[in-house]
Amino acid sequence: MKKLHEDRASAIFERRTTNNDDEMIEVEAAIKAAMSVLDKKGNNMEAAKSAAQEAFAAVRKQKDLPVKLDEFGRDLNIEKQMQMKVRAEARQRKRSQAFNSNKLAYMELDDPKIEGESNTDESDSESQAYQSQRDLVQRAADEIFSEASEEYGQLSFVKRRMEEWKREYSSSYKDAYMSLNLPLVFSPYVRLELLRWDPLHKGLDFQEMKWYKLLFTYGLPEDGKDFVQDDGDADLELVPNLVAKVALPILHYEISHCWDMLGQQETVNAIAATKLIVQQVSHESEALADYNFLILHPQ
Template structure:
């Protein structure tokens, strides 16, 4: 199941990187060509015309280079055919995604209108269908794991009943056998089997809604309604199972599958982390490693993000430059908003370093400064930045020294 989740995440990241290469190579070449024409001189109409021609020529040259010619192998097969088909399909999907996201952004109230790039759904219908098919097959296979086991061992409820009967009838023997130390390992295969259905990045599910939790929540309690005695280690059974079984699953998803530019995945990751922290003590090494992994992935996302600082003249003369710059800015705002979702988990100094120092001051504000000549775009994008900081450094509920904006 972990491999299936990794493949789903990898498909999105690989396509996004390919889309980035397809667009940025052509646009950056055209921007460089326009820059060489503008130089340090004052801008004139003739210079704009010359820069436009240079940018168009550079774009055409890049397209010619990427338009792979027919190249036959010893069997007469075109080895570049698949590459050309992939590039064409990426361009078509990219255009379709841009069009759909533009429509979605226009449907939002104008006071909260999002910029292209903030909407982060990158999974195609075919990928989703393929994932659901393989996911269903894996779950069907998992249902057969205890198929040849005796009935008294194939169900968690039956195993639980046997151990509870032992504890009730022979409490001294149960205690002397240190069964409180053994039952987590005995129950963990059943818990792990049910947690195959847990997809913490794509659904918000509470452990209370799971069968294993409802069965083991009161494991070891006497039927007289009394609570656990102070030295009864069975009271810690569910938290220990969460730490040893559920937390590693979440850690793997965060490290290998989490798309930091997906608001849906980030919200679910935050909810899953909060869920785990409700059971696992702050002193847990595994929990500390999870938080480190979250910070590391967010820092990498900020470091790998590029927001163009092209001047208005370059945006005007270079084909698609304005759209690409707006899209990259939208991605930065999306990432900023997603990082702020961790405000209840990550310490404020950590958020300040990621959001304010590295992302806002390092990448977003230079972009906004570069387009100040276009007052409408500058104001619109500044509003989007402030909206993304709402609840942490901006908004009606932020007062005192935290109100930086």
């Protein structure tokens, strides 16, 4: 899943770079044409009008690539010209959407989108391809425990077995240092479900996932009348330890390799995910310190 997310981020970056290059070529041609007219005709209204016309014509000319034939007489620039046209149309659609979004935001007195920010430069086809690949990965993950016996194939059964051990044989439970080993026992199940956690592209947080809801109550009796945990019980740190060992490295990787700093929604989601992690993990955690350093010193 990491590779899939990184490939998606790379595709978005490459598309933005290509779009920027296309626009810079048009801008430079327009400026050059306009300056040429102004140098010849001076600084007046008529000259300005002519300069604008020449600039517009120069932009259109940039889109008409010269014929470049290969050995079979095929024009090599036709496909390139078509790709440029598709990218230009996509940029125009995004501008229209951004304009309408800003207009609505102002009308509703919300925070308007800041000029220069971007929701995404991902094309519809790229988004669909990513969704398809992600679904394949998730379906494969769902099959990992399919052939395991029920008591090992589901997190709820494993949790119940550990709780029974703690409740009925507390001495051997402590002698086995199970409080230290529980994150290792549960992490495969947590890691599999966190494949569905996409902190940069989805608002869903892991607090809504089954593993979190199940393990948040680890060791607590359903009726509240069985054994009582004390403040010194190390199992109280089970969920924070899992977040630090499994969820935090995922977010660290996403920020380091996949975060688009110009992506408005990605940044909003990254902030939300960071707040969620900080609420769960001890501030003395080395992993959290490394993550904070990454945020403060982005590459």
